[in-house]
Amino acid sequence: LLRSHGQNDLWQLAAALARRGIKPAVLESLFATLEAGTARAALVRIAASVEVANLLNEIESSTSRISDLVRAIKEYTYMDQGPVQNVDIVKSLETTLTILNHKLKHGVAVQRDYQRVPFLVNSFGSELNQVWTNLIDNAIDAMGGKGELRVRTYREDTCVVVEIGDNGPGISPEVKPHIFEPFFTTKGVGEGTGLGLDTVQRIVKKHRGNIQVNSKPGDTRFQVWLPLAEASA
Ligand SMILES: Nc1ncnc2c1ncn2[C@@H]1O[C@H](COP(=O)(O)OP(=O)(O)OP(=O)(O)O)[C@@H](O)[C@H]1O
Ligand SMILES: [Mg+2]
Structure with missing residues (x-):
């Protein structure tokens, strides 16, 4: 997210965050209460943590898919059991x-x-x-x-x-x-x-x-x- 926006287009960044479930109202109040430089830094940090949260979600669901599959393969072949x-x-x-x-x-x-x-x-x-x-x-x-x-x-x-x-x-x-x-x-x-x-x-x-x-x-x-x-x- 950060990379694709080059950290310089605040509004695009805000829009992208909004698409990922960060409420526009939250972003607006951020801009209203903070001066531009601080708001920018805050947005950058929010973007980074949204990205990390998404990645963690993905990793969690793919590891559970993998372990499901490994268990299924063991069961399918009756790997730990006799013929x-x-x-x-x-x-x-x-x-x-x-x-x-x-x-x-x-x-x-x-x-x-x-x-x-x-x-x-x-x-x-x-x-x-x-x-x-x-x-x-x-x-x-x-x-x-x-x-x-x-x-x-x-x-x-x-x-x-x-x-x-x-x-x-x-x-x-x-x-x-x-x-x-x-x-x-x-x-x-x-x-x-x-x-x-x-x-x-x-x-x-x-x-x-x-x-x-x-x-x-x-x-x-x-x-x-x-x-x-x-x-x-
Ligand atoms: N559920 C089905 N519906 C329609 N035709 C079927 C069905 N099951 C089997 N057949 C027919 O029986 C044929 C033989 O099935 P079989 O499983 O022995 O071989 P195959 O599926 O063609 O090849 P392979 O299983 O070795 O990859 C199939 O080619 C197909 O024409
Ligand atoms: Mg067949």
Whole structure:
């Protein structure tokens, strides 16, 4: 602020301060009660402290963003844990959403509908996160980065069901039979490898689960069933 005004245009400086929330009345009374030289010095000091306060705010919010992300990465990879854990499904979905925030924040509204579900015992937590990542990634791609992502959890008999839905154009009947095939993709070269859903299916099978898709234009849902009682494969 100071630099951009070269410290010499008092009124511009005052206007800039006003834009940053310093009341014009305060500045006016400053000019009224102090002689010009002192007022100038006072303004310069006010400008400097406003600048510092803004910087501090920024630093605070970016460090909390960074530490949120570091925590999410640790949780996402289950860094401090063994390969097999008892997985809190809702937490694992939230961790994945945090990791994918950079893709979501430009226009994807996330609708959450979480029924509380028991921990999934003896599961491969970081692999399950890959399942959510691939399904959410596909949903974001299908919606062209803008739309509604619906994340649900509920219990059905002895299973936890996770549903990832989007309001994109849907999967056409010609494409649908092939989506789980390795290397099948409708995306351009360099955009998709076609391995996402193949990986998803492998991991779901490893957990003795099941995956299904229902799709019509504006409403595509991938549902993953994971059995509660089964131990790891
Ligand atoms: N939510 C969805 N809406 C519409 N089409 C989808 C959706 N999810 C998957 N598909 C279709 O299934 C195809 C295969 O998906 P898959 O995740 O296996 O590969 P990919 O996304 O194309 O590439 P990769 O995941 O390897 O980057 C996609 O190319 C797309 O045509
Ligand atoms: Mg994919």
